[in-house]
Amino acid sequence: MKVASFTIDHDRLERGIFVSRRDSVGNEVVTTFDIRIKKPNTEPCMDTAAIHTLEHLMAVYLRGNDRWADRTIYVGPMGCRTGMYVIFKGDLNSEDIVDVMKDTFKYIMDFEGEIPATTSKECGNYLDHNLEYAKWECAKFYNEILMDIKKENLNYPD
Numbered sequence: 001m002k003v004a005s006f007t008i009d010h011d012r013l014e015r016g017i018f019v020s021r022r023d024s025v026g027n028e029v030v031t032t033f034d035i036r037i038k039k040p041n042t043e044p045c046m047d048t049a050a051i052h053t054l055e056h057l058m059a060v061y062l063r064g065n066d067r068w069a070d071r072t073i074y075v076g077p078m079g080c081r082t083g084m085y086v087i088f089k090g091d092l093n094s095e096d097i098v099d100v101m102k103d104t105f106k107y108i109m110d111f112e113g114e115i116p117a118t119t120s121k122e123c124g125n126y127l128d129h130n131l132e133y134a135k136w137e138c139a140k141f142y143n144e145i146l147m148d149i150k151k152e153n154l155n156y157p158d
């Protein structure tokens with residue numbers, strides 16, 4: 001079995017926003033994005049509680065966004081904890097979602113108050129959250145990558 005995301009050279013992969021795959025579903029196309037927050041195998045991955053909180057806040061932001069709510073199919077963490085997968089409806093490029101990702105990460109880094117959906121009824125591991133750490137990771141990615149995003153942060157290495 002060939003899985004496209006396993007064929008990327010993770011040793012050369014930078015942080016950024018990448019198109020992982022595009023799939024046809026009926027007459028529609030959906031685009032899966034690799035939101036790579038940590039440089040693979042180079043720096044420590046995200047803390048489990050931090051990426052869990054990031055997942056909650058990212059989902060809440062996108063599903064409440066006027067322009068993107070209807071196009072947001074899925075938001076979830078990568079098992080390696082170096083990034084997130086986001087699936088949007090539409091045949092999209094990395095450039096198309098830079099602005100909404102900036103807004104998303106800004107929302108999280110400035111977030112105050114109670115993390116959404118963190119009761120035992122709503123979440124499968126509701127005690128495993130860390131808002132401050134999630135905010136710290138988001139601020140780092142926002143300031144170091146999203147603020148001045150370059151070609152190598154938008155396209156997988158050849």
Ligand SMILES: [Zn+2]
Binds near residue numbers: 052122123124126
């Ligand atoms: Zn949860």
